[in-house]
Amino acid sequence: MAVRLAILGAGRIGQVHARAIAASDSAKLVAVHDPVAAAADAIQTAYGCEIRTVEACAEADDIEAILICTPTDLHAEQIELFARAGKAVFCEKPVDLSVNRVRACLDVVEAEGATLMIGFNRRFDKDFRALKSAIAEGRIGDVEMVTITSRDPGPPPIDYIRRSGGIFRDMTIHDFDMARWLLDEEIESVFAQGSVLVDPAIAEAGDLDSVNVLLKTGSGRQCVISNSRRAAYGYDQRIEVLGSRGMASAENVHETRVETATSDGYVRSPLQNFFMERYEAAYADEISAFVHVVETGTAPPVSGNDGLMALVLAEAANLSVAESRAVAIDEVLE
Incomplete structure (x- = not known):
């Protein structure tokens, strides 16, 4: 039924x-x-x-x-x-x-x-799940460093910026969740820097549009996150994981897989336009996972605590930018 x-x-x-x-x-x-x-x-x-x-x-x-x-x-x-x-x-x-x-x-x-499941849809993307499987199966050895690139094709309206809670709570929060998921270890410290390079109106709204974040776990594993509200070439969604025995990466998704080669060089189709297209299948798989949870009574694959910890990392990043220092997660959890 x-x-x-x-x-x-x-x-x-x-x-x-x-x-x-x-x-x-x-x-x-x-x-x-x-x-x-x-x-x-x-x-x-x-x-x-x-x-x-x-x-x-x-x-x-x-x-x-x-x-x-x-x-x-x-x-x-x-x-x-x-x-x-x-x-x-x-x-x-x-x-x-x-x-x-x-x-x-x-x-x-x-x-x-x-039962509560939080909507972090990127965990359900087929490429990112394959990346997670490569890690879990030990194909690249022990994870040492993760690099996440997430850049929007253009900034949202300023009215949205004003009520979004800021770039770390609105945009980077997806990447914070991905970092915890891929590292499979809690983050202990956050160092973030940010600027307004895309639109001065974003600064007037009290936000940033270009940020980089360094996360570090208790065992020393690191994750670097690069975010921008503008990428002239399209929606940029890439992840690279460096392990003790190799590297695994998930590259961008293009509108088609066709590539032409002429004397002028190689040409590929544009990147998929934005998150609605790029993650369409992931959204469907996410809802299927939730329905399975309801049917079976099993634990959600993305918990309320996952939602909390991603927000904690966002708060730590805000504090890091404000005070120009690395912030221990315990400072936010106190």
């Missing part, structure tokens, strides 16, 4: 998840909620679900699980509501912009014995 789901938030990511549910034989979209009527209407029309209030979704017997795709400032409150209602919860990152608020939310989830 298909797992019965509801979606809160019918914006861009809510639409992505609705498509994934519709394509699954194991899931059924029962309801959608969005304060923007046109957005909710679009999903209702496309997938034949009902439009309901948040409270009605929490009280409904025909809904087993909820996907929270609302603005960040609503996440923690909605997680708590549905945890108390006995629903399994999938929530897009981050749970909140405050470490203490996330901790309080996770306390409620634990007290209720609820």
Whole structure:
């Protein structure tokens, strides 16, 4: 029997998840909620679900699980509501912009014995999963260094920048999660530097647009993260892992695999435009994983603690930039 789901938030990511549910034989979209009527209407029309209030979704017997795709400032409150209602919860990152608020939310989830999975979709990308498998199988020996490059084709609107929580909480947070996942060891210190090189308006909004971060674990393993809000050549998503016996890397995904060679040189097709295209399959696999969790009662592959620790690293990076020093994670966790 298909797992019965509801979606809160019918914006861009809510639409992505609705498509994934519709394509699954194991899931059924029962309801959608969005304060923007046109957005909710679009999903209702496309997938034949009902439009309901948040409270009605929490009280409904025909809904087993909820996907929270609302603005960040609503996440923690909605997680708590549905945890108390006995629903399994999938929530897009981050749970909140405050470490203490996330901790309080996770306390409620634990007290209720609820299921919570956080939406770090890059863990479900087939290339990154193959990279993780190469590490787990020992093909490159012991991991020593990870290099993550993540650059957007262009910056988001300034209004988005102002409410995003800053580049570390909004953009780098994905890479913090990938670093923890690939290193398979907690980070102990963070050193970050940042500038505004893309758009002066981003500085006026109190944010950065070009950052580099060095993470270090207790055993000395390192991860370097390079982020920019602009890459003129397209959406740049690469990871390299150096091990004691070799190296494994995941390269960019192009629109096609065709490469032409002439007297003028080699030409490849452009990179896939942005995250909606680049990670389309990963989003679908992520929802499949959540549905499996609901069906089987197994532990989520991305936990609430994973969401917390990625935010902790973001906070440490902010402090590092502000004080121009390496920051121990324990300083943020105190």
